[in-house]
Amino acid sequence: MAKMTLEQLRKLREEKRQELSRREVEGKEIQLIVGMGTCGIAAGAKQTFDAIVDAVKEFGLGEEIVIRQTGCMGLCYVEPTVEVVAPGMPAVIYGKMTSDTARDLVRKHLVEHKLLDSHIYDRPAVDIIKK
Amino acid sequence: MCDFILDIVQNAVEAGAGRVSLDLVEDDAALRVTVEDDGRGMSPEERRRALDPFYTDGTKHRGRKVGLGIPFLVQAVEQAGGRWSIDSEKGKGSRVSFVFPKGNVDCPPLGDVPGLFVSALCFPGSHEMAIRRRRTKTAGAAALDYELGRGEIAEAVGGFERGSSLALLREYLESQETD
Numbered sequence: 576m577a578k579m580t581l582e583q584l585r586k587l588r589e590e591k592r593q594e595l596s597r598r599e600v601e602g603k604e605i606q607l608i609v610g611m612g613t614c615g616i617a618a619g620a621k622q623t624f625d626a627i628v629d630a631v632k633e634f635g636l637g638e639e640i641v642i643r644q645t646g647c648m649g650l651c652y653v654e655p656t657v658e659v660v661a662p663g664m665p666a667v668i669y670g671k672m673t674s675d676t677a678r679d680l681v682r683k684h685l686v687e688h689k690l691l692d693s694h695i696y697d698r699p700a701v702d703i704i705k706k
Numbered sequence: 707m708c709d710f711i712l713d714i715v716q717n718a719v720e721a722g723a724g725r726v727s728l729d730l731v732e733d734d735a736a737l738r739v740t741v742e743d744d745g746r747g748m749s750p751e752e753r754r755r756a757l758d759p760f761y762t763d764g765t766k767h768r769g770r771k772v773g774l775g776i777p778f779l780v781q782a783v784e785q786a787g788g789r790w791s792i793d794s795e796k797g798k799g800s801r802v803s804f805v806f807p808k809g810n811v812d813c814p815p816l817g818d819v820p821g822l823f824v825s826a827l828c829f830p831g832s833h834e835m836a837i838r839r840r841r842t843k844t845a846g847a848a849a850l851d852y853e854l855g856r857g858e859i860a861e862a863v864g865g866f867e868r869g870s871s872l873a874l875l876r877e878y879l880e881s882q883e884t885d
Contacts, residue, residue: 579881
């Protein structure tokens with residue numbers, strides 16, 4: 576371990592704060608939920624999750640979005656799956672979301688407010704969609 | 707040994723000090739520690755009684771009937787063939803110094819230095835604390851030389867109240883102790 580300077584300590588604190596902020600739910604209306612069942616992980620959901628975190632950071636959306644993980648959504652044949660819930664947009668489950676397409680998802684759905692048509696596979700269960 | 711040091715630092719903080727300093731200097735032969743504060747200090751009579759384990763002023767910790775910090779330290783230092791001194795002036799502050807010869811079989815192990823500094827910095831209050839850590843190159847370890855200021859550390863980690871801040875502080879202090 577190299578000796579840390581006070582400046583590095585401040586930077587580390589800021590990084591940790593941002594990391595914690597990603598998990599905070601309060602005051603955030605947009606949710607990105609990554610399917611992390613065995614099927615998802617086997618198909619690369621961890622890499623997808625990381626790519627989403629990077630993309631959210633890149634587009635400066637960290638304060639508005641909560642990124643969570645869940646289990647299998649029942650769409651094992653199109654893993655990795657990502658559910659997106661955002662106000663003013665239909666709740667959608669995207670499939671085949673590899674780490675390469677994750678950035679496109681964040682850009683198109685959350686920045687341009689358009690659906691990423693080629694990856695839509697389902698909508699979330701009706702009981703969790705707000706009417 | 708860190709436990710002894712922490713007790714003395716706690717005494718300094720609880721003496722209402724605005725400024726506390728802790729020097730921890732180590733070489734092949736000895737470990738030298740000095741804790742100095744500008745708190746309320748002790749009269750010659752109080753200083754004498756501070757060596758009595760069954761004496762406490764009864765105000766800092768209500769219901770406690772013993773004051774073991776200084777007596778235990780003195781016992782350990784004398785058992786290890788070291789030296790100690792307490793200089794104090796009422797209303798001006800106190801200075802506690804001690805030296806442990808590392809070659810003596812009764813010299814206690816140094817212990818967890820980053821843990822000591824975390825605990826010392828986290829005593830509540832608005833006082834400033836300066837910690838100086840020196841170690842000349844010894845047979846088993848490289849030289850160390852760094853200083854910590856309570857105010858700037860608190861600013862960097864965002865205060866000492868949250869567990870996440872303390873984890874960061876610990877990480878920082880452990881990095882300072884690396885060769």
